[in-house]
Amino acid sequence: MSENFIGGKWVPARSGAQLDCLAPATGQPFATIADSDAQDVDLAVRAARRAYDEGTWGRMTATERGRIMSRFAAVILDHHAELAALESLDTGKPASVARADITALARYFEFYGGAADKLHGETIPYLDGFQVSVLREPHGVTGHILPWNYPAQMFGRTLAPALAAGNATVLKPAEDACATPLRLAALSQEAGFPDGAINVVTGRGAVAGSALVSNPGVDFVSFTGSPEVGQVIQKLAADNYISCTLELGGKSPHLVFEDADFDQAIPVICKAIIQNTGQTCSAGSRVLIQRSIYDRFIARLAEAFSQLRVGAPEMDHDCGPIITAKQQKRVQSFIDRAKAAGIPLLAEGRPDPGLDPRGFYVTPSLFGPVDPESELAREEVFGPVLAALPFDDEAEAIRLANGTDYGLVAAIWTKDGARQMRVAKRLRAGQVFLNTYGAGAGIELPFGGNGKSGHGREKGFAALYDFSVTKTVVLNHGS
Numbered sequence: 001m002s003e004n005f006i007g008g009k010w011v012p013a014r015s016g017a018q019l020d021c022l023a024p025a026t027g028q029p030f031a032t033i034a035d036s037d038a039q040d041v042d043l044a045v046r047a048a049r050r051a052y053d054e055g056t057w058g059r060m061t062a063t064e065r066g067r068i069m070s071r072f073a074a075v076i077l078d079h080h081a082e083l084a085a086l087e088s089l090d091t092g093k094p095a096s097v098a099r100a101d102i103t104a105l106a107r108y109f110e111f112y113g114g115a116a117d118k119l120h121g122e123t124i125p126y127l128d129g130f131q132v133s134v135l136r137e138p139h140g141v142t143g144h145i146l147p148w149n150y151p152a153q154m155f156g157r158t159l160a161p162a163l164a165a166g167n168a169t170v171l172k173p174a175e176d177a178c179a180t181p182l183r184l185a186a187l188s189q190e191a192g193f194p195d196g197a198i199n200v201v202t203g204r205g206a207v208a209g210s211a212l213v214s215n216p217g218v219d220f221v222s223f224t225g226s227p228e229v230g231q232v233i234q235k236l237a238a239d240n241y242i243s244c245t246l247e248l249g250g251k252s253p254h255l256v257f258e259d260a261d262f263d264q265a266i267p268v269i270c271k272a273i274i275q276n277t278g279q280t281c282s283a284g285s286r287v288l289i290q291r292s293i294y295d296r297f298i299a300r301l302a303e304a305f306s307q308l309r310v311g312a313p314e315m316d317h318d319c320g321p322i323i324t325a326k327q328q329k330r331v332q333s334f335i336d337r338a339k340a341a342g343i344p345l346l347a348e349g350r351p352d353p354g355l356d357p358r359g360f361y362v363t364p365s366l367f368g369p370v371d372p373e374s375e376l377a378r379e380e381v382f383g384p385v386l387a388a389l390p391f392d393d394e395a396e397a398i399r400l401a402n403g404t405d406y407g408l409v410a411a412i413w414t415k416d417g418a419r420q421m422r423v424a425k426r427l428r429a430g431q432v433f434l435n436t437y438g439a440g441a442g443i444e445l446p447f448g449g450n451g452k453s454g455h456g457r458e459k460g461f462a463a464l465y466d467f468s469v470t471k472t473v474v475l476n477h478g479s
């Protein structure tokens, strides 16, 4: 049974209520978490406030903060195998994907630990006899709401820059993926974080999540999750007079031109949709292919797709189970509707014959040609389902690529250097990859969306700016 981590102590939910944690590979419960309410959240926000206003954390130099963060990276690596196993059990990730996620998590604390004392203000030339300093300061207490797809990585992605900038934090993990964030809260003490710098409160979104955004002690919110809930968060933040970063969904396209290198593109395009069993906001879920090579390219892509294997996490195949029965049903319903609409199913992956029937599995599916107006071309499935669409020329490729409500990531496959930059500049996306793809690549690289994909930037130095604010100080020292 897990409790909340508040002010450096383990505290049960005041109501005593608990939620079950299910293993996606078997559908069976393996732990319980606290089902917290607004009072529990308030306790955590007060602990963070104390740490920021009166505690060691708020008075610490940036260099000292950075050192603790770097130590945390080392502690995470010391517990790499344990954390990867926990992440895999809780989310159903294939073993090697979970291991890579823990490595990335450590890298977040390494990168932002090093960056903590490199976030500087500036001076501005102003009137004669005046000195203007623009200080860059933390918001104070930041609230963080996580999705279930990358609990470990996301713990680092959102907390590391917030802590580096000097904020005290309250994290609400997704109710379906709390195991690693809770274990990391315990490990943060080993690294030397003072009480209240990191607080973790578990519970349901509509109760604990909304209480966090609405709490008057919270100064800024970072949310990653669905566009629908993102809208709710932004409205709650507005009512609380605070701003927020929203990292929401995607329908990210590959644009494959007729001079593309098939051997280079095909394995990357497969990986971009099946990584984390398609449960990645930046999954490459559409492949736009120039008509002159459509048949040849699709034949090769279908051949590669049909080799993809689905297995239990420990089998370490290309795909594992989907996170919950509810999400499995949702993904399967997209596949069923596409089939019922007569969209050709070009290839399917291969489920292992010994899969536990209680696990939440779906079969990776490649459909095409898909009508650009159909739901498969426009809506996020959040599963291993790839939609292929033909295009005639560059203008149509750009129009199709930009033709959804999302704008997160895109890839352009062409050897023509002028076209690479021309098309990249016209795509509505926070990241554009040329002859490669990086679903979630690079902690150094600013990442974020447009439109229904959200706003604000995470990763890189961009995140440090979002997790801090300027204060302009004007001194009249006389001439």
Ligand code: NAD
Binding pocket: 145, 146, 147, 148, 149, 150, 172, 173, 174, 175, 203, 204, 205, 206, 207, 208, 209, 210, 211, 213, 224, 225, 226, 227, 229, 230, 232, 233, 246, 247, 248, 249, 250, 280, 281, 282, 380, 382, 453, 454
């Ligand atoms: P979700 O929006 O249902 O839940 C995300 C988080 O929000 C959870 O912690 C949940 O408890 C909380 N929540 C739910 N309702 C809430 C409310 N009313 N108030 C406050 N908090 C609330 O999303 P999900 O099902 O966990 O994740 C799937 C979606 O997230 C997909 O659409 C995916 O594209 C998106 N996603 C985006 C990114 C990104 O970086 N852009 C990353 C991961 C997932």
